Amino acid sequence: MDQFMQAAIDEARLGLAEGGIPIGSVIVHKGRIIGRGHNRRVQQGSAIRHGEMDAFENAGRQPASVYREAVLYTTLSPCAMCSGAILLYGIPQVIIGENRTFMGEEAWLRERGVTLEVLQDAACVQLMEEFIAARPELWNEDIGE
Amino acid sequence: MDQFMQAAIDEARLGLAEGGIPIGSVIVHKGRIIGRGHNRRVQQGSAIRHGEMDAFENAGRQPASVYREAVLYTTLSPCAMCSGAILLYGIPQVIIGENRTFMGEEAWLRERGVTLEVLQDAACVQLMEEFIAARPELWNEDIGE
Numbered sequence: 289m290d291q292f293m294q295a296a297i298d299e300a301r302l303g304l305a306e307g308g309i310p311i312g313s314v315i316v317h318k319g320r321i322i323g324r325g326h327n328r329r330v331q332q333g334s335a336i337r338h339g340e341m342d343a344f345e346n347a348g349r350q351p352a353s354v355y356r357e358a359v360l361y362t363t364l365s366p367c368a369m370c371s372g373a374i375l376l377y378g379i380p381q382v383i384i385g386e387n388r389t390f391m392g393e394e395a396w397l398r399e400r401g402v403t404l405e406v407l408q409d410a411a412c413v414q415l416m417e418e419f420i421a422a423r424p425e426l427w428n429e430d431i432g433e
Numbered sequence: 434m435d436q437f438m439q440a441a442i443d444e445a446r447l448g449l450a451e452g453g454i455p456i457g458s459v460i461v462h463k464g465r466i467i468g469r470g471h472n473r474r475v476q477q478g479s480a481i482r483h484g485e486m487d488a489f490e491n492a493g494r495q496p497a498s499v500y501r502e503a504v505l506y507t508t509l510s511p512c513a514m515c516s517g518a519i520l521l522y523g524i525p526q527v528i529i530g531e532n533r534t535f536m537g538e539e540a541w542l543r544e545r546g547v548t549l550e551v552l553q554d555a556a557c558v559q560l561m562e563e564f565i566a567a568r569p570e571l572w573n574e575d576i577g578e
Contacts, residue, residue, distance in 0.1 A: 377480075
């Protein structure tokens with residue numbers, strides 16, 4: 289397992305342990321994690337702190353030059369909001385844990401020139417399958433359904 | 434002036450008075466503002482608190498049924514991130530103060546069935562023109578440039 293996807297999975301598990309939705313993300317620049325985060329809908333009553341958004345927020349204000357050399361890792365295919373943030377900041381590469389339990393805006397990202405890699409990682413799939421089975425209403429809320 | 438666009442402009446001016454980027458937004462449900470906000474990049478060192486995102490966050494966790502009957506007002510054409518949030522939550526209608534100083538993802542929103550109205554409001558244009566002239570580097574940072 290890539291160390292950065294492992295860090296994203298660690299974030300997802302941390303979120304689950306806090307009673308939250310198990311999705312994690314890290315942003316990597318020149319081989320170093322500059323921001324890490326996980327979904328905080330439950331923990332902070334937040335409508336915008338998806339895992340990727342939390343990683344962006346925790347990375348702080350960065351110059352465009354940093355985002356444009358960064359790689360974003362996320363345990364789950366990024367939704368429209370998180371994909372929009374990826375495009376806003378010009379992140380060129382996104383590594384996705386899995387897209388079996390949720391398909392985000394991958395077509396849009398590719399169309400705009402973002403390089404995507406989908407790992408279909410078993411641990412990522414299991415985290416979401418178990419969570420969706422246990423808390424379907426919470427999961428639906430998180431994806432606006 | 435529509436009372437809700439006026440409220441969004443009031444938010445933008447509040448942000449400016451705080452030393453921030455003058456963009457404001459309100460989310461309206463059944464004729465009542467359920468969330469209001471403004472860009473907090475400077476005030477909170479935030480990469481994700483655009484005006485619209487701040488309004489979503491301040492509205493708190495809402496059921497899909499509320500978002501789907503809501504109208505979002507924003508003083509400026511929504512960027513990719515904010516447009517993504519609008520689509521994630523299925524907001525059907527967006528009223529935009531202006532798109533002269535920045536054109537966001539209006540084509541994407543329309544393509545996905547969101548009804549947009551662009552007011553080209555003089556006060557909104559003036560707020561952004563003056564701000565961009567005074568703080569171009571801060572504005573560029575906010576749009577990932």
